[in-house]
Amino acid sequence: MKSEPAVYGIDELAAQPLQTDHWEGVRNYQARNMLRDEMRPGDLALFYHSKCPRSGVVGIMEVVRAGYPDHTAFDPESKYYDPKSDPDRPRWHMVDVRFERRLARTIPLAELKANPALADTLLVQRGNRLSIMPLTPAQWQAILDMEREGGFTAAL
DNA sequence: GCCAACGTTGGC
């Protein structure tokens, strides 16, 4: 699950009460379908920082509430307002996620792209802009296996 | 800031 850290980063999630928050603002139908139809409590997700100097995977979250209507779409004051969504027929959905842990290091996109085990992921494919993408168990493990590689020079 | 890639909109 991607988010721009300048807008909402993993530190903000970790600072929430119960380290839990709703994942608001997704306005893409393919991503919406995953939020609404596929993600279930207990599912794990990676937190990916996008559009920043160190884009990459930064941590792990757990889905704690399945898809439900994204109320920010109903709020004219919200930057995520969409007049075509209304409470009777909500167009956009979100899930609740809980911070689990940060990774020992940020795994940068360049490393993800260089890992043959991830060649089939949507994340590393050209031009992909989806903010929520599925991973197979093997892909998930391949990413976590990279956590301890080559990252010991960056002191915390 | 640039720009390629992609999704959405709307005229026809």
Add this chain to the structure above:
DNA sequence: GCCAACGTTGGC
């Protein structure tokens, strides 16, 4: 339903 124009994403 086609498709050009436009807006957005996001790496670099």
